[in-house]
Amino acid sequence: MFLGIDIGSSSSKTVLIDREGAILGSEVVNIGTGTNGVDLALDRLLKKTNVQKERILYRVVTGYGRMTYQEADKQITEISCHAKGVAALYPKARTIVDIGGQDAKAIQLDANGAVENFIMNEKCAAGTGRFFEVMARVLNCNLEELANLAATTTEYVPISSICTVFAESEVISQLAGGASLAAVARGAHVSVAKRVCGLVKRIRVRPDVVMTGGVALNQAMANCLSQELELPVVVLESPQTVGALGAAIFAKECYEKKL
Amino acid sequence: MKAAELIQALSDAGRTPKQTILRSIQESGKRPVGCFPIYLPEEIIYAAGLLPVGLWGGKTSMTEVDRYIQGFCCSIMRADMELALRGAYNFLEAIVIPTYCDSMKSLLANWGIAVKTPKTLAYIIPQNRYSSGSLDFILYQNEALRTSLSEITGRPITEADLEDAFQLYEQYRAAMRRFVAMVNDYPVSLNPVNRHLVMKAAWFMDKKVYTEKLNTLMDALLKEPKETETGPRVIPTGLMVEPVKLLEAFRENHFVFVEDDLAQESRQFRTPSRTTGTVMEKLAYRLMDLRGDTFFYEENKSRGSRLIEAVKQHKADGVVVCMYKFCDPEEFDYPIYKKELEEAHVPILYLEIDPQMDSVEQLRTRIQSFAEMLNK
Incomplete structure (x- = not known):
């Protein structure tokens, strides 16, 4: 068995694969680096798959918390792991948009699924999952409700502030001015989509475009991004665990290289 | 001494600017003059019997500077003014500020009302370096600096002083x-x-002492077996690469800086001086002859082609763009040489750097990803 661990800023993910590369199971815990999230995600995965820890031959850790996790055999960046995971699940992918809790990345793949170029957002919450968390708090709803609200309308109030803190003030002003909750929720999605689109266009955008990361669970966001990019955006079945899957595949490859 | 000890000694000097400057003052008996980025005719300051020292910003909390320079301006200029406002430069005899960009010009305009000590000397750069008047203009600036420095020291700077300083700096530049x-x-x-x-230590030491130490270090290193490294061979380009934490991320991933195109490093000394003319003319021509530099107008920008040539020459794996917040000239230059590098299939790692950042984790991910992308 080979284990992939992805410790993000706001969630921890684990994936276990066998010697043939088949996925045995995956687990997501919605707390990230600096917490016991990774231990929980691993314990639950082992219980779910009924695998003893000792049977794991190689572990690769990725994500924001990878440097501080001591129990892995190797650490590899989330850029490489997302590329590896996507290439395994969707070989036609040439551009990956990965939006996580605190950063957004665009990765360009070659025909073999290898990373050709990449770009990450600047040190700013705009265009990341954190932006949605702030907006949900202002609208007094959870993330799922925010996404559902946004899906109910195509009308939106523009949120022009790039800074998340200023955007929060802007939204409060919009609400005070009588804007509907749905229009504000849609506005938040369009704002993130525009921001991410600007990032993605700094590298060449080539179809097929695949979206990964926790924010990809939000279909309204995928739709907004597709509109901004003017290209279809593919969302994989389990977008949150793609990085951990890539880490697990790397674990298998590293182990086989050692033999 | 072994090479490792000599490297350690100069590295320590580069890591602690203030202590190194104070030690240099004590050892040389010279009074220090602060030199703002990017290029100044340090030889004139040295010929005056003064100690030129570099002021390249640094990490500091920003509590005073917002009254004079906005948060979206050059982070190095902001740090320099903050330090001046806090009195960190009061031990300097004078500060020379050139006008290489809009931020510097604006800073110079505000400096007079914001900073009372030490004495400030302006060094104005001509926009056009190729017209018939360019040489005269730079010569006039050099002579004005010479006069101002003479007033500070109370003695004239002779041609022999200039010649001695020029020769010493030629040796220093060759050593670099x-x-x-x-x-x-x-x-x-x-x-x-x-x-x-x-290399950074050079900014805080007497160039004669530094050059001797650097040559000793290199001679000691040459006696040791050559080394190999496994990571990407790259050429950094931009203003500089700091903080040290960021450089540590490169070291951890076994990068080799096979050459550089940095304002703080090779751009200072890569252009050979002309062999004819007076010292003042040679200093002026060195500015006029510098090519591929962000801060000088160049009709057919040669930065991209120079980088491509350097990549070929060193069989480098890529170019690392070190973009300091918020350096307008560097930002405007980027799309041009990026296009050229892409057309030449040279991989680029783009790093946006805030010298005040405490954590370099995201940049560490980019650096490691770049190494992984190159299969290193």
Whole structure:
């Protein structure tokens, strides 16, 4: 068995694969680096798959918390792991948009699924999952409700502030001015989509475009991004665990290289 | 002494600017003059019997500077003014501020009302370096600086003083070029951290002492077996590569800086001086002859082609763009040479750098990803 661990800023993910590369199971815990999230995600995965820890031959850790996790055999960046995971699940992918809790990345793949170029957002919450968390708090709803609200309308109030803190003030002003909750929720999605689109266009955008990361669970966001990019955006079945899957595949490859 | 000890000694000097400057003052008996980035005719300051020292910002909390320079301006200029407002530069005899960009011009305008000590000397750069009047203009600036410095020291700067200083700086510049080239043979000893700190020390030491120490270091290193490194061979381009934490991320991933195109490093000494003319003319021509530099107008920008040539020459794996917040000239230059590098299939790692950042984790991910992308 080979284990992939992805410790993000706001969630921890684990994936276990066998010697043939088949996925045995995956687990997501919605707390990230600096917490016991990774231990929980691993314990639950082992219980779910009924695998003893000792049977794991190689572990690769990725994500924001990878440097501080001591129990892995190797650490590899989330850029490489997302590329590896996507290439395994969707070989036609040439551009990956990965939006996580605190950063957004665009990765360009070659025909073999290898990373050709990449770009990450600047040190700013705009265009990341954190932006949605702030907006949900202002609208007094959870993330799922925010996404559902946004899906109910195509009308939106523009949120022009790039800074998340200023955007929060802007939204409060919009609400005070009588804007509907749905229009504000849609506005938040369009704002993130525009921001991410600007990032993605700094590298060449080539179809097929695949979206990964926790924010990809939000279909309204995928739709907004597709509109901004003017290209279809593919969302994989389990977008949150793609990085951990890539880490697990790397674990298998590293182990086989050692033999 | 062994090479490792000599590297350590100069690295320590580069890591602690203030202590190094104070030690240099004590050892040389000279009064220090602060030199703002980017290029100044330091030889004139040295010829005056003064000690030129570099002021390249640094990490500091920003509590005073917002009254004079906005948060979206050059981070190095902001740090320099903040430090001046806090009195950190009061021990300097004078500060020379050139006008290489809009931020510097604006800073110079506000400096007079914001900073009372030390004495400030302006060094104005001509926009056009190729017209018939360009040489005269720079010569006039050099002579004005010479006069101002003479007023400070109370003695004239003779032609012989200038010639001695020029020759010493020629030796220094040759030593620096040799050092940059030596990294290719000793990439472990001269990893990105040591390489940078050894070169940075030059900004805070008497150039005569520094050049002797650097030559001793290189002679000692040459007696040791050549080294190999496994990571990407790259050429950093931009203003500089700091903080040291960032350089440590390069070292951890076994990068080799096979050459550089940095304002703080090779752009200072890569252009050879002309062999004819007076010292003042040679200093002026060195500014006029510099090519591929962000801060000088160049009709057919040669930065991209120079980088491509350097990549070929060193069989480098890529170029690392070090973009300091918020350096307008560098930002405007980027799309042009990026296009040229892409057309030449040279991989680019783009790093946006805030010298005040406490954490470099995201940049560490980019650096490691770049190494993984190159299969290193």
